[in-house]
Amino acid sequence: MRGRGVRRLAWWLVFLAGLAPLLWLAWALPTNRLGFEPVVDSLRFLGQTAIWLLMIGLAITPVGRLLPSLRLVDYRRMVGLYAFFYASLHVAVWLVIDRQLDWRAIVEEIAERLHIGFGALAFLLLVPLAVTSTKGWMRRLGSGWRELHRLVYPATGLAVLHYFLSVKLDTRTPLLLMGLLVVLLAARPLTWRWTSARRRR
Numbered sequence: 001m002r003g004r005g006v007r008r009l010a011w012w013l014v015f016l017a018g019l020a021p022l023l024w025l026a027w028a029l030p031t032n033r034l035g036f037e038p039v040v041d042s043l044r045f046l047g048q049t050a051i052w053l054l055m056i057g058l059a060i061t062p063v064g065r066l067l068p069s070l071r072l073v074d075y076r077r078m079v080g081l082y083a084f085f086y087a088s089l090h091v092a093v094w095l096v097i098d099r100q101l102d103w104r105a106i107v108e109e110i111a112e113r114l115h116i117g118f119g120a121l122a123f124l125l126l127v128p129l130a131v132t133s134t135k136g137w138m139r140r141l142g143s144g145w146r147e148l149h150r151l152v153y154p155a156t157g158l159a160v161l162h163y164f165l166s167v168k169l170d171t172r173t174p175l176l177l178m179g180l181l182v183v184l185l186a187a188r189p190l191t192w193r194w195t196s197a198r199r200r201r
């Protein structure tokens with residue numbers, strides 16, 4: 001009973017933590033805390049929030065295997081959905097405010113600018129993952145669900161590439177994210193072997 005109460009509290013804390021960047025943005029924009037270019041600044045902030053949440057989501061499986069008592073897997077879906085939520089806001093700011101829904105210009109830009117093309121592809125890959133994140137879709141797709149959700153790796157890779165090509169000068173953070181993605185990819189089979197060896201023991 002006590003364990004369930006603690007898990008409930010932890011769930012609410014993670015839920016509120018996911019909303020924090022949005023609340024911060026709503027406070028920072030009118031007070032010029034982000035910078036003096038509200039559109040570009042919010043695009044950057046929302047994009048960065050989305051990409052870090054994708055990384056945290058990817059870290060949950062290997063870290064959760066090493067520390068099973070924390071039951072981190074319980075929060076994976078929420079973190080993934082928050083990543084999609086911030087990525088959608090990022091895309092919406094670009095489409096509606098930056099490009100004013102000028103569809104001809106939007107299509108041209110996606111086709112002609114490599115970094116925008118990578119971002120669009122990353123977003124397209126995230127859409128089916130968000131749509132099929134419910135328990136109903138999990139049941140319907142069976143083992144195919146796991147296969148489909150492996151798309152999160154190419155999606156995150158493309159998002160990192162998009163980030164790398166978007167920044168003009170300081171590429172340290174996207175390079176750090178690239179390294180982190182490689183580590184997380186390698187950690188998956190390693191931690192899987194580690195947990196199966198522990199189970200055998």
Ligand code: HEM
Binds near residue numbers: 046051159
């Ligand atoms: C249709 C899809 C997308 C479009 C059109 C788009 C558009 C843009 C644009 C125009 C910028 C440059 C802002 C600037 O002038 O500095 C940007 C930067 C960025 N985007 Fe996207 N994006 C898309 C998808 C994504 C996705 C799916 C993610 C992450 C999951 C993402 C993360 C980022 C990040 C981290 C930056 C760099 C922020 C910085 O400069 O610090 N984008 N995006």
